[in-house]
Amino acid sequence: MIFFDIDATLLDHDRAEKMGAIDFYKNFGDELEHNEAEFVDLWYNLSIKYFEKFLTKELSFQEQRRMRIKGLFGHHLNNEQADSSFENYLDLYKKNWSAYDDVIPCLKRLNQQGFRLGIISNGDYNQQLEKLKSIGIHNFFDCIITSSEIGVAKPSPTIFQKACVQANVQVHKSYYIGDRLETDAKGSKNAGMVGIWLNRKNNTTHADVKVIHSLDELTTLVI
Template sequence: MIFFDIDGTLLDHEEAEKMAAIDFYKAFGQELEYSEAEFGEIWYNLSIKYFEKFLTKELSFQDQRRMRMKDMFGHQLSNEHADSKFKSYLNLYKRNWGPYDDVITCLEQLKQLGHRLGIISNGDYKQQLEKLVSLGIHNFFDCIFTSSEIGVSKPNLIIFQKACKEANVQVHKSYYIGDRLETDALGSKEAGMIGIWLNRKNNATHQDIKVIHNLEELVPILN
């Protein structure tokens, strides 16, 4: 079975987040003391900081969203106002969701070849499923596993092993493709899977992991 990550692998999360941040600043920048460039960098750092706190269960999914807004606009911001502002950002983020150009062709080829496909993703199940539906690719996947339901997040080997068990496939015969070396490729390999690093950003390779630079390279490897 072939499992995929979502953000940075199937969904161009970085571009969607960047464009949403630009639009959000245009709407609310007058309330901030940052320039547009400063806002983009601060927002990116807050996104990483608080999503990690969600993954380690320090904060709920809702609370990590609120804290991003309170750090940005000030902690005098009520929960209701923080939620309202994040909802505005989320609508802009969703508006910019889109798959990488190589995604649909790759998934179609894999299904035509008879491969079962699945998802293993860090994040909230409802939102990750919404992404797949929005991209029009959810029907390609037999099963979808997220850290919010499994109870642990990548690179913890448990999430990979539980996903394989639930999908009724052998771990050592299952592939995992993701854009993050440590979290995805090495994490899945540690769990016993065949980890493949989808390194879209540069030509770097890794001696212990198979590396591809776009999904067009995946089908020949599997065959």
């Protein structure tokens, strides 16, 4: 079985987040002391900071959203105001969701070759499923596992191993493809899977894991 990450692997998350942040800035920039470029950087840093706190269970999924908004506009905002502002951003972020060009051709090839496909993703189950549906690929996957369901996040071996149990497949006969070296490729390898690093950004390789630079290369690695 072949499992995939979602963000920055199947869905172009970086572009969606950047464009969503730019559109958000156009609506609310007059309330901030930052220019557009500074705002995008700040938004990105706040996203990383507070999403990590969600993954480590310091904050709920909704709380990490609130803290990102309060980090921008100030902690004087109440929860309802922060929630409303984040919903505005979320609408703009969703409008920019798109799959990479190599995703659907790759999934179709694997499907035609008889592979079962699954998802293992850090994040909230409902939002991750919404992403897959929005970009038109959810029907390719018969197993969708997220950290919000399992209770632990990548790179913990537990989430990879429990995904294999739920899919009724052997860990050592399963592949995992993701964009992060430590979290995805090494994390899945440490769990007993064949970890593949999808390094879209440059030609760097790594001795410990298999590396591809496009999903067009994947079918040469899975047998």
